């Protein structure tokens with residue numbers, strides 16, 4: 065197996081171990097600890113050192129890791145890569161069990177973000193997330209991660225005989241058509257506690273200890289390498305765990321240089337980022353200021369550091385689709401396996417300008433990595449990402465980029481083996497500057 069393929073397989077393993085944003089942060093923490101990063105807490109007094117490696121988490125679902133620069137913060141600033149830990153999914157509602165005809169047990173769910181709904185049909189699904197338990201202090205209940213790694217649910221399609229229109233396009237109702245089937249009514253089990261009983265068993269705690277939960281469905285099957293010559297990565301949650309994986313791997317390898325190198329993994333990008341752990345908060349701003357203060361510098365030094373800083377906002381891009389090439393811009397066509405994609409938009413739904421574009425292009429050039437550009441068709445409105453939202457809190461030069469992928473927001477997205485390797489190489493180069 066060549067090094068690019070091995071690295072793609074490593075990404076698939078990482079995604080498999082990260083079924084939710086909480087688990088992604090848990091896995092990243094594990095990797096950072098192995099690379100000798102030290103965990104520091106928001107509530108503690110910080111005493112960080114030049115050249116030191118640290119990380120801090122927020123809400124168990126976002127994380128900021130950094131290698132403190134050897135230079136002067138005000139002179140050298142921060143070099144930041146930003147990505148997000150969350151992906152579109154279904155969140156389980158409180159009191160979730162719905163019994164049908166006193167026979168079937170379904171779960172009541174709510175859509176999280178914008179999944180391609182029909183890709184979730186007929187797939188073995190598992191459940192994972194965070195469970196909140198009764199603790200010693202009312203203000204600080206205990207939290208535990210849970211992952212029931214079994215295909216315990218499925219959302220069955222309606223047969224073609226009962227839905228003649230199924231192949232010409234049907235609208236799925238989010239309250240009716242996408243609720244997963246969990247079980248058959250079983251007299252031995254308490255009628256209204258199927259799921260919570262399973263969770264309590266998994267965590268070896270008493271049912272009464274569980275107060276609430278943040279639980280999500282995920283695809284049970286692991287991702288795989290696809291293509292006649294092993295060219296592609298097929299997996300859930302490539303958006304945006306591929307960029308989280310690339311950024312964290314690059315930071316773990318990063319030497320201490322003059323600037324402070326930072327990797328930020330925000331949560332809640334898929335629902336607009338407006339949460340305490342999202343890009344539309346002061347989370348990153350506060351952490352950067354605290355790094356400066358902890359190095360015995362003042363607010364002016366911090367603001368000077370900001371003016372010398374740079375952000376790579378890393379979130380996947382759209383490759384040209386072989387079945388629908390007309391959907392892309394006529395002159396800017398990114399393809400899979402041809403390198404990272406810089407995203408550009410006149411209305412600033414991406415932060416890239418010619419200055420920040422040049423910085424990233426030159427980083428790629430130095431790393432020996434090819435680079436491509438994405439612009440929306442002028443008659444189409446594309447998505448946005450963390451870059452523009454983060455920019456409203458931190459006025460730092462910023463470029464939006466990502467790996468070219470197909471089927472974004474499908475339960476199974478498709479990316480290129482070479483692109484993941486290229487992106488990571490470009491990040492390693494950025495952290496070396």
Ligand SMILES: [Zn+2]
Pocket residue numbers: 148303304333379380
């Ligand atoms: Zn994304």
